[in-house]
Each structure stands twice: as structure tokens, then as C-alpha cells.
Amino acid sequence: MDHLTEMLKGTLEGCVLEIIDSEETYGYAITRRLNELGFADVVEGTVYTILLRLERNRLVQVTKRPSGLGPPRKFYALNEAGRQELATFWAKWEYITSRIDKLKEGRR
Amino acid sequence: MNFWETITGSDLTREWKAFEARAEALPADYRAAWEEINRHLSPYTDFTGRNLIPILDGALGLLEETAADGQSIHEVLGDDIEGFCAALAGGQGARSYRDRWREQLNRNVARKLGRLGG
Amino acid sequence: MGIQDIIEGKKQWRAHMARVKALPPDYQIVYQEMQRYFFKVGPVDLPDGPLLSGIVDFFEEGAANGKGVLQLIGNDVAAFCDDLIKDSRTYADIYQQSISGKPGTADK
Numbered sequence: 001m002d003h004l005t006e007m008l009k010g011t012l013e014g015c016v017l018e019i020i021d022s023e024e025t026y027g028y029a030i031t032r033r034l035n036e037l038g039f040a041d042v043v044e045g046t047v048y049t050i051l052l053r054l055e056r057n058r059l060v061q062v063t064k065r066p067s068g069l070g071p072p073r074k075f076y077a078l079n080e081a082g083r084q085e086l087a088t089f090w091a092k093w094e095y096i097t098s099r100i101d102k103l104k105e106g107r108r
Numbered sequence: 109m110n111f112w113e114t115i116t117g118s119d120l121t122r123e124w125k126a127f128e129a130r131a132e133a134l135p136a137d138y139r140a141a142w143e144e145i146n147r148h149l150s151p152y153t154d155f156t157g158r159n160l161i162p163i164l165d166g167a168l169g170l171l172e173e174t175a176a177d178g179q180s181i182h183e184v185l186g187d188d189i190e191g192f193c194a195a196l197a198g199g200q201g202a203r204s205y206r207d208r209w210r211e212q213l214n215r216n217v218a219r220k221l222g223r224l225g226g
Numbered sequence: 227m228g229i230q231d232i233i234e235g236k237k238q239w240r241a242h243m244a245r246v247k248a249l250p251p252d253y254q255i256v257y258q259e260m261q262r263y264f265f266k267v268g269p270v271d272l273p274d275g276p277l278l279s280g281i282v283d284f285f286e287e288g289a290a291n292g293k294g295v296l297q298l299i300g301n302d303v304a305a306f307c308d309d310l311i312k313d314s315r316t317y318a319d320i321y322q323q324s325i326s327g328k329p330g331t332a333d334k
Contacts, residue, residue: 027284028291045299048284049309056313070290071283152321159324162317163268170265177258184262196268198318206267210304213263217303220255221296 005041012042014089016050017078020060021086024077027051051076059085123161130168137181138171141189148193163196186212245282252295253285256303263307269314277310 012034019030027047034042051074054060059082067073078086131142145167153160174184185192186208195205246257260281264272272278288298299306 028287041300043298043300044288044293045284045306046309048299049306049312052280052310053313067287071286073287152325159321163321166265166268166272166317170262173265174262196266196318198316198322202318209263209266210308213259213304213307214302216259217256217296220259221252224251224255 003041004039008039008042011093012046013050013053014086014093016047016054017059017082017086017089020054020076021078021083024063024075026073026075030076054082057081127164127168130172134171134175138175141181141185142168142171144189145193145196148190149197152193152197152199160197167196242279242282245286249282249285250289250295253289256295256299257281257285260303260307263304264311267307267311268317269311272314275314277314281310 015034015037016030019025019033025033027044030051031042031044031047034047051060054076055062059079060076061079063075063077064072065075131139134142146164149160149164170184171181174181188205191205195202195209246254249257261278264277269275269277285295285298288295296303
């Protein structure tokens with residue numbers, strides 16, 4: 001599906017948190033994962049801005065590792081604050097989707 | 109005579125001198141634009157002018173950087189220096205100016221990448 | 227450190243720009259335009275924050291992976307820039323606060 005950007009905006013950060021939570025990973029891999037999920041519009045730059053924000057808000061632990069080609073890669077893992085943020089994200093998600101589903105069920 | 113000399117206290121003289129020295133090094137059309145920016149920003153200043161120092165610093169930085177690139181001043185600031193200054197100070201019309209900068213950025217990128225044949 | 231310091235031939239700044247010059251042409255073009263945009267918008271942490279050097283890190287990695295710059299960050303370069311400085315206060319914000327004179331809005 002195309003043109004999801006606007007609707008995705010508020011949730012992408014949560015998606016990235018979830019992906020990082022399952023394993024320590026880096027920007028390009030996160031982008032690919034999102035693309036495979038069906039979010040084809042998401043580019044690496046989008047993920048980069050999210051990772052930057054997570055880092056600034058101290059929700060992730062960053063480790064630089066040498067990569068096969070090119071400069072070293074930054075790997076991201078969630079810290080305790082990050083895991084809490086992720087839990088909050090899913091709680092909010094549940095809340096919003098249950099309300100919106102209700103709205104949808106109510107239509108004639 | 110500029111508004112700094114009339115308004116600012118002596119503690120800002122040093123900053124102002126540094127600005128002037130930097131402005132001296134600019135090409136003439138850029139220097140003229142700098143003076144115009146000063147004029148348009150003057151309504152935004154408080155008694156000391158201290159609140160404008162970082163904003164002027166950024167504006168002068170932009171002029172220095174684009175002058176070094178050999179761009180025309182018109183390409184950098186457009187026609188509306190007054191609007192540019194309002195946007196710098198975050199005043200009324202700031203939002204529309206920032207939108208214009210956005211468009212300008214994307215347009216410049218498209219044009220220059222196109223020229224590259226990419 | 228003010229913006230003039232980073233522009234006026236400070237060693238650090240020269241090293242930074244040397245890295246920019248080493249990027250492929252399309253990356254250089256986009257970097258320059260982005261930097262110019264940031265100078266106008268004036269996020270307060272521009273001169274000594276990791277923003278600009280972080281972009282070069284990110285661009286180097288993208289170039290090393292053989293990607294074009296717009297492939298990496300998407301066509302809307304301005305949106306990418308705004309995402310990068312979303313949490314940053316600008317000098318204009320601070321100025322507006324200083325004249326609004328509201329108690330408690332002044333930064334500590």
C-alpha cells in the first residue's frame with residue numbers, strides 16, 4: 001500500500017522499538033524489515049531520524065562495530081527506559097485500535 | 109551609524125566588532141544584504157540587543173557560507189529580506205517563510221541533481 | 227563555539243568539510259543544501275551538536291552501500307531535515323520566548 005506516510009508517522013517509532021527489542025540491529029536492517037512488512041515507502045533516512053531521536057532520549061544503547069565494507073556501523077539495543085517506552089507504545093496502540101475498531105463495528 | 113551603536117551597551121561592542129570584521133570580508137552585494145538584514149532585525153531587539161546575537165550569527169554564517177560558494181545573494185535570500193528576517197526572529201509570517209525555505213531546498217536539490225544527469 | 231567558528235577555517239570544520247568533499251557528487255549536493263537550510267532555520271545545537279557530523283556518517287555509509295542519496299533519504303529532503311531537528315529549539319524559538327515574557331518559559 002502506498003502513501004501511508006502520514007498515518008504511519010506516529011507509530012513508526014514504536015515499530016522501530018519493537019524491531020530493536022527482538023535483537024540488536026542497525027539502521028539498514030531495520031529499514032529492510034519495515035519494507036518486508038509492507039511499508040515500502042519507508043527509506044533509511046526515515047529510520048535514521050527515528051534512531052537519532054531514540055538515542056537522544058536515551059532509550060537505546062549504541063555500539064559501533066566494524067562492517068564488511070565502508071565505515072563502522074552503529075548497532076542499537078533497547079535499555080530499560082526503551083523497554084518501558086515500548087510497553088507504553090503497545091498500551092497506547094491497544095487503546096487506539098480498540099476504540100477505532102468499535103467505531104468501525106458501529107457503522108451500518 | 110547602525111542601530112547597534114546607538115542601542116547596545118559596551119558589553120556587546122566586542123561581539124559587534126567581530127560581526128563587522130566578518131561582514132567586511134564579504135563581497136559587496138552580500139555586505140549590502142547584511143546591512144539590510146540588520147536594519148530589518150532592529151525592531152526585534154530588546155534594550156541590549158543580546159537576544160539577537162545568535163540570530164545574527166546564524167544569518168552572517170549563512171552569508172559567509174553561500175558567498176564562499178559563489179552563489180548570487182538573490183539566490184540565497186530571494187526578494188523579501190524583510191520576510192526573511194521575520195522568519196529568523198520567528199515573528200509573524202515565520203511559518204510561510206519556513207515553508208518557502210523548504211520548497212527552495214527541495215527545488216535546489218532537484219535542479220542540481222538534474223544537472224548532474226542523475 | 228558559534229557558527230562563525232565552524233565556518234572560519236577551524237581545524238575541526240575543515241576536517242568535516244573534507245569528509246563532505248569525499249562523498250559522491252549527489253551526496254555533496256544534498257548535504258550542502260541541507261546545511262544551508264539548517265543555517266536559516268537555526269537549531270541551537272547546530273554548531274557543536276552531532277547533527278552535521280552524524281549526517282556525514284550516515285551518508286558515508288549509504289554511499290559505501292552503493293545507494294543514491296535520494297534512495298537513502300527519500301525525495302522530500304526538507305521533510306528529512308525537519309525530522310532531524312524536530313526536538314531542537316531554534317534561536318527564533320528562544321527569541322520569541324524572551325519577548326513573550328511569560329514566567330517559567332525561560333530555559334533553565
